[in-house]
Amino acid sequence: AQSVTQLDSQVPVFEEAPVELRCNYSSSVSVYLFWYVQYPNQGLQLLLKYLSGSTLVESINGFEAEFNKSQTSFHLRKPSVHISDTAEYFCAVRSPQGGKLIFGQGTELSVKP
Amino acid sequence: DVKVTQSSRYLVKRTGEKVFLECVQDMDHENMFWYRQDPGLGLRLIYFSYDVKMKEKGDIPEGYSVSREKKERFSLILESASTNQTSMYLCASTSFSYEQYFGPGTRLTVT
Numbered sequence: 001a002q003s004v005t006q007l008d009s010q011v012p013v014f015e016e017a018p019v020e021l022r023c024n025y026s027s028s029v030s031v032y033l034f035w036y037v038q039y040p041n042q043g044l045q046l047l048l049k050y051l052s053g054s055t056l057v058e059s060i061n062g063f064e065a066e067f068n069k070s071q072t073s074f075h076l077r078k079p080s081v082h083i084s085d086t087a088e089y090f091c092a093v094r095s096p097q098g099g100k101l102i103f104g105q106g107t108e109l110s111v112k113p
Numbered sequence: 114d115v116k117v118t119q120s121s122r123y124l125v126k127r128t129g130e131k132v133f134l135e136c137v138q139d140m141d142h143e144n145m146f147w148y149r150q151d152p153g154l155g156l157r158l159i160y161f162s163y164d165v166k167m168k169e170k171g172d173i174p175e176g177y178s179v180s181r182e183k184k185e186r187f188s189l190i191l192e193s194a195s196t197n198q199t200s201m202y203l204c205a206s207t208s209f210s211y212e213q214y215f216g217p218g219t220r221l222t223v224t
Contacts, residue, residue, distance in 0.1 A: 032211050036215075042217060043117075043203060043217045043218050044203065044213075046212050046214075051211065090155060094211055099211065099213075100158060100161060100171075101146075101156075101158075101213055103148075103157075104155055105154060
């Protein structure tokens with residue numbers, strides 16, 4: 001069975017510092033991987049996705065994630081965070097069974113001035 | 114613009130009441146999903162549907178049922194609400210691009 005583990009429940013960081021949110025998955029089949037972001041009092045929005053091709057994927061707001069098959073990881077990084085990046089971030093893997101997503105427990109990113 | 118809407122942002126119900134949570138998408142997606150979100154547990158799948166009148170149990174279906182009479186609408190039903198069903202409920206739909214689109218969520222409190 002597939003599963004997703006987000007290794008940090010909370011990540012506090014100062015503004016303009018780099019950040020890495022860690023995600024490991026387990027799967028015996030080809031994977032499709034996603035990062036979603038949830039701002040306070042909102043639903044989830046897709047941040048970026050890996051379906052195939054280049055193992056490094058980028059979002060429009062400066063985040064990037066690298067698919068590492070040997071380490072079964074899909075860590076999210078940003079070289080310099082802003083206050084507005086404060087949110088909860090969820091890593092997910094798509095199940096082969098018809099579009100279901102399996103989510104990690106979430107990581108709360110808190111950016112302090 | 115892609116849109117998933119949920120009938121209420123906040124809802125307060127009493128123990129034992131029947132509760133309906135409605136979700137509507139305007140993207141002509143076949144697949145729709147209901148999740149509940151609790152701190153430290155992430156999102157857990159309650160039910161999903163591949164097509165009209167079709168439904169599949171997710172990971173935590175106990176105490177819930179669903180209805181999908183029209184392609185765009187997927188309803189979650191709590192037959193007899195209990196306090197342990199106090200949670201954030203999120204609806205989503207998906208296309209063949211694999212991306213799931215989420216509604217804004219309904220925060221349900223059962224007292």
